Amino acid sequence: MHTSRRRLPGELVFSMLLIAFSLFMLWQAYSISKFESFTSAGSFPMFAAMVMLLSGLIAAGETVKLTPLPGAEGESAWRQFVRQMTPGMLVQFVLAIAAYMFLLERLGFVMSSYLFLVISMRLLGSRKWVLNIWVSALSLAVVYLVFKTIFSVVLPSGTLLQGLIK
Numbered sequence: 001m002h003t004s005r006r007r008l009p010g011e012l013v014f015s016m017l018l019i020a021f022s023l024f025m026l027w028q029a030y031s032i033s034k035f036e037s038f039t040s041a042g043s044f045p046m047f048a049a050m051v052m053l054l055s056g057l058i059a060a061g062e063t064v065k066l067t068p069l070p071g072a073e074g075e076s077a078w079r080q081f082v083r084q085m086t087p088g089m090l091v092q093f094v095l096a097i098a099a100y101m102f103l104l105e106r107l108g109f110v111m112s113s114y115l116f117l118v119i120s121m122r123l124l125g126s127r128k129w130v131l132n133i134w135v136s137a138l139s140l141a142v143v144y145l146v147f148k149t150i151f152s153v154v155l156p157s158g159t160l161l162q163g164l165i166k
Contacts, residue, residue, distance in 0.1 A: 006067055006068065006070075007066035007067060008069055008084065009068075009069065009077045010077075010084075011063050011066075015056065015059050015063045016060060018059065018060070019057060019060060021052075022049060022052040022053035022056045023053060025048075025049040025052065026046060026049035026050060028049075029045035029049045030042060032045060089123060089124075093120070093123055096116060096120060096123060100112055100115075100116040104156055105156055105158070106158055106159055106160040107158045108158025109144075109155035109157070110140065110144065110155070113140055113143070114137065114140050117132075117135075117139060118132050118133060121135070
């Protein structure tokens with residue numbers, strides 16, 4: 001038995017944005033080397049962008065055919081979209097990422113990444129603080145070892161603690 005699927009709030013707009021992004025990426029890929037030959041530098045990116053554009057057109061065509069999902073009594077399509085697309089954990093995680101980006105330059109890679117890992121584990125549902133602290137420290141030590149010593153990547157040292165630690 002086939003059940004009919006209904007169009008979710010924002011699904012049509014997302015499909016149109018996907019098409020616009022695909023067109024932009026196709027233009028960017030074309031500007032790499034125009035289309036001189038099948039082996040030119042821009043040929044694979046153009047092929048990938050064309051596949052993305054074709055997929056977006058097919059998805060938009062299928063989405064247009066769907067009937068919109070009925071919302072709760074008196075709830076607009078915009079409110080449905082916001083309710084479904086921005087659950088509390090997602091908003092909290094985005095705020096944690098923004099705080100990490102803000103603190104990265106000030107506290108440095110090690111301290112800001114450590115705080116981000118501990119807080120992220122808590123946001124994702126772990127209630128075991130001692131385990132979170134140790135797993136974050138161990139994970140960060142491995143990442144630091146790999147990037148700093150093996151790949152010789154210069155990681156931000158931070159400006160806030162620079163005068164305190166010398």
